Amino acid sequence: MGAGIALVGSVSALQPVSVCNEQLSSRVDTNDAWIRSRTGIAARRIAGPGETLTSLATAAAQAALEQAGWDAEDLDLILLATSSPDDLFGTAPRVQGAIGARQAAAFDLTAACSGFLFALITAGQYIRGGTVGRALVIGADQLSRWIDWDDRSTCVLFGDGAAAVAVEACEEPRNGLLGFKMHSDGRRADCLSLRQRDDHVPLLEGHSSQKGGFETIHMNGQEVYKFAVREVPAVLQELLNSTGTTAEQLDWLLLHQANQRILDAVADRFAIPHERVLSNLARYGNTSAATIPLMLDEAVRDGRVRPGDLIASSGFGAGLSWGAALLRWGGPGGARAPAAPG
Structure with missing residues (x-):
């Protein structure tokens, strides 16, 4: 194939639970008019029990394969753009295993709200370099787990969701x-952060160890x-x-x-x-x-x-x-x- 990158499939995966502005106003001092006028948001999807980032990303990945008409074993690369992984060691490999893409390398890319675009560009460079023929680029976040639901300045903004795009090598006229x-x-x-907690626990006499958490x-x-x-x-x-x-x-x-x-x-x-x-x-907020x-x-x-x-x-x-x-x-x-x- 040539040096082009064709965008040949797109799918999304969303939680069924939608939380509207009126519902949030029962918890924090806000209202629908205030939120809409400042953000344009009316509702957002929130993950419920049993719904994980892995399950969302896997659903999007599987559907993207089906839409593109690819077999999982023909996939060379999976890039998961996320800032809220289920596993800090990487969630993309879990997705790779779940869809049976045994030949694909899989890793997470963390760039917050720029993540999907950065991951798509990264996949494009692998394809242009000739080392990858087919790739899935997934954007997925479950920020509801990291929101202070009593802070009206942030809790009204974010929602959960996932979507994937299938990209493949192509001749230059089809380049996407x-x-x-x-x-x-x-x-x-x-200005916008999700920081490590500054918590320490005793380790040895005169020494402590930082405790994980955000x-x-x-x-x-x-x-x-x-x-x-x-x-x-x-x-x-x-x-x-x-x-x-x-x-x-x-x-x-x-x-x-x-x-x-x-x-x-x-x-x-x-x-x-x-x-x-x-x-x-308006329907999904910032995912x-x-x-x-x-x-x-x-x-x-x-x-x-x-x-x-x-x-x-x-x-x-x-x-x-x-x-x-x-x-x-x-x-x-x-x-x-x-x-x-x-």
Whole structure:
């Protein structure tokens, strides 16, 4: 095969339990109007008993194989973008074992809300290098386990979910990863964090050992908002310039689903009509690494995104990290896509 990367399948996995704003208002001092006006969120899915990140990611992975028409043993790579693994040593291998992908290497990639896009770009480099022919890129997070449900500034924002995209090597005319940019700034890491607890237990006389465990999510909402509305348009412009693309050529803008005001502000910056901005934030909230593939899958299933459509996508969040990619949707069966613009 050539040096292209075709996006040939997308699926999602969601918990059945949806928690609406009115339900949260019975626990914390908030209300539906306050949450909607500041975030655009109306509800979010929350994992229940017996539902784990592994089970969600496995369901998405299995469905992605079926949609792409692949056998599990033909899979070369599984990348799981997550910041909330069931096992700190890695959850991707558990997914690999569950779906029977015995020939596939599997590992986690942690980049919070930028994770899926960073993982997709990483898979693309393995494919371009010729070492991988077929890969599953999964975005999955279960942040409900790390939320302070008495903190109204964060508990209203996050939800759980998983989605996967199947990608494979292809000839250049079908290439679906037309360009990308990635950035990080650890100097601002404390703006959005999930830190190790500073707990110690006695070990030997005069010595102690740090006890494992994490705090709940901490976020400086104002700083994260200012970061997003400044850096996301900048990285998208950087991407468009590097690929010789204009905003008018885009069929869709697909951003990390964090806040509707951010989505609207970025669209306005590029004079992109709001109806061309993909958003399901109202129903699912911020599912971290899962937001972009969840939204992509929904738009593919309802027919908005069609084979050949040109999509500018950007992920941004903790780290702080942010990036963008220019994508061409291929569709199940490897539908032929046009050549890159410019």
